[in-house]
Amino acid sequence: MAASGSPSVFLVSVTGQIESGRFPGFDDLYCKFCFVYGQDWVPTAGLEEGISQITSTSEVSPTTLIWNFPIDITFKSTNPSGWPQIVISVYGPDFFGHDVVRGYGAVHVPFVPGRHTRTIPMFVPESTSRLQQFTSWFTGRRPEFTDPRVVAQGEGREGKSLWAPTAAHPQQLGHPLVLINWLFLLGYGHPTRTQNPLLTSSIHLFSLSDQGAFSRLCDHLLQRSDQGHEEVGL
Amino acid sequence: MAELHLLGQIVGGSGFPQRRLFCKWGLQAGAAWRPLSGLTSGQTHVDDPQADDVTYWSHPIDVHYATRGLQGWPRLHVQVWHQDGLGRCDVVGYGCCHVPAAPGLHWLRCVTWRPLAGWRERARRSLVGGGARLAQRFRLRSEAAGSVHLQLGVVLRHFRRYGVRCA
Numbered sequence: 540m541a542a543s544g545s546p547s548v549f550l551v552s553v554t555g556q557i558e559s560g561r562f563p564g565f566d567d568l569y570c571k572f573c574f575v576y577g578q579d580w581v582p583t584a585g586l587e588e589g590i591s592q593i594t595s596t597s598e599v600s601p602t603t604l605i606w607n608f609p610i611d612i613t614f615k616s617t618n619p620s621g622w623p624q625i626v627i628s629v630y631g632p633d634f635f636g637h638d639v640v641r642g643y644g645a646v647h648v649p650f651v652p653g654r655h656t657r658t659i660p661m662f663v664p665e666s667t668s669r670l671q672q673f674t675s676w677f678t679g680r681r682p683e684f685t686d687p688r689v690v691a692q693g694e695g696r697e698g699k700s701l702w703a704p705t706a707a708h709p710q711q712l713g714h715p716l717v718l719i720n721w722l723f724l725l726g727y728g729h730p731t732r733t734q735n736p737l738l739t740s741s742i743h744l745f746s747l748s749d750q751g752a753f754s755r756l757c758d759h760l761l762q763r764s765d766q767g768h769e770e771v772g773l
Numbered sequence: 774m775a776e777l778h779l780l781g782q783i784v785g786g787s788g789f790p791q792r793r794l795f796c797k798w799g800l801q802a803g804a805a806w807r808p809l810s811g812l813t814s815g816q817t818h819v820d821d822p823q824a825d826d827v828t829y830w831s832h833p834i835d836v837h838y839a840t841r842g843l844q845g846w847p848r849l850h851v852q853v854w855h856q857d858g859l860g861r862c863d864v865v866g867y868g869c870c871h872v873p874a875a876p877g878l879h880w881l882r883c884v885t886w887r888p889l890a891g892w893r894e895r896a897r898r899s900l901v902g903g904g905a906r907l908a909q910r911f912r913l914r915s916e917a918a919g920s921v922h923l924q925l926g927v928v929l930r931h932f933r934r935y936g937v938r939c940a
Contacts (some may be wrong), residue, residue: 619778630921662829693815694815
C-alpha cells in the first residue's frame with residue numbers, strides 16, 4: 540500500500556478532555572467513552588475506555604455540567620480507512636435512582652493536527668411500539684443499546700429506527716462538549732508538507748447550536764482554509 | 774492506482790419544516806473508480822430534535838476508493854425523508870454534491886430541493902400526506918427545501934505520481 544521506500548506506518552496521538560455538557564432538565568450525570576476503529580488500527584498506548592465522575596450543576600455553572608475528564612491515547616495504523624471514532628454515552632439516575640442513559644454520541648478523531656473543539660449532538664433511542672413507549676414513560680426506564688459502539692457504525696441504523704418492531708428513533712437531547720487538543724501524525728506516505736494533507740495544521744472552533752453559528756462557521760472555515768493554503772504554499 | 778479516502782459524517786439537516794427526518798445517502802463514482810472498503814450508501818436514523826430545530830444524524834462515512842482516472846469524481850446524493858406520526862415516509866428534499874477534490878477537512882452545505890406538484894397534488898398532500906417523487910429532471914418544476922450539512926475529510930494518495938495536483 541505504501542509508496543516504495545517510504546514508511547507505511549503512521550501514528551495518531553490524541554490528547555484532550557471531555558470538558559462539559561448541557562442536558563436541560565437532567566443532573567447528576569456521568570459519561571463513558573470508548574473508541575471504535577478499523578481492522579488496520581492498533582492502540583499502542585493509553586486508555587481505550589473510561590468512566591467519569593458523577594457531576595452536577597452548581598451556582599457557578601447552572602446549566603453546564605463539568606466533567607473535565609482527560610483522554611490520552613495513541614493509535615498506529617497503515618491505512619486511514621477505519622479512522623478512530625470516539626463514542627460517548629452519558630448516564631444518570633432516574634426518579635427511582637436507577638441509572639438511565641441520557642445520550643449517545645460519536646465523532647471522528649480530527650483528521651488534521653492542531654487544537655480542535657467538537658460539540659457532539661447526543662441521542663437516545665425511542666421505542667417505536669406505543670405500548671413500550673407507555674411502559675417506558677410509566678416505569679421511567681428507557682430503551683438502551685446493549686453496545687454503545689453501534690452509534691459509530693453506518694450499518695443497521697434504518698433497522699434500528701424504522702422498521703424493526705422493538706426499534707429506536709434516536710431523539711436528540713443534549714450537547715456534551717469534547718475538547719480534543721493535539722494530534723500528531725507521522726509518516727504516512729512521504730511526509731512533506733505539500734504532499735501530505737494530514738500534516739497541514741489548522742484550528743477549528745465551532746458550535747453547532749444554531750444555524751447562524753453554522754453559516755458563520757462555514758465562512759470562518761473557508762477563510763481559514765484559504766489562509767492555510769497560502770501558508771503551506773499549495 | 775491513486776487512492777482517495779473519504780472520512781467524516783453526515784452531520785444533520787436544517788431548514789426543513791418537518792421534525793422527524795431521516796436521510797438516505799449514496800456515493801456515485803465513474804467506471805474508473807472502485808470502492809475498496811467502506812459503505813457507499815446507507816440510511817440514517819430518524820431524528821426527532823428535542824433541544825433545537827436542527828436535525829442531527831451524526832452518520833459516519835468512511836470510504837476508500839482506488840481510481841484509474843479522474844472522470845467521474847465521486848458525488849454524494851442525499852434524500853431527506855420525513856416520517857409522520859402514522860409511520861408513513863415521504864421525500865422532502867433531494868440533493869447532490871461532489872466530494873471535494875482538495876485534501877483536508879471540509880464543511881459542506883448541500884442544498885436540497887423537491888419536485889413542485891400541481892395544485893391537485895398539493896391539496897392531496899395537505900390532506901392525506903405523500904408527495905411528488907422524482908422521475909426525471911426535464912421540464913420539472915421544483916421548490917427549495919432545507920440543507921444537509923456534511924463534514925468530510927479527504928485524504929489523497931499517489932495522485933501526484935500520475936501528475937495530478939489537487940489543492
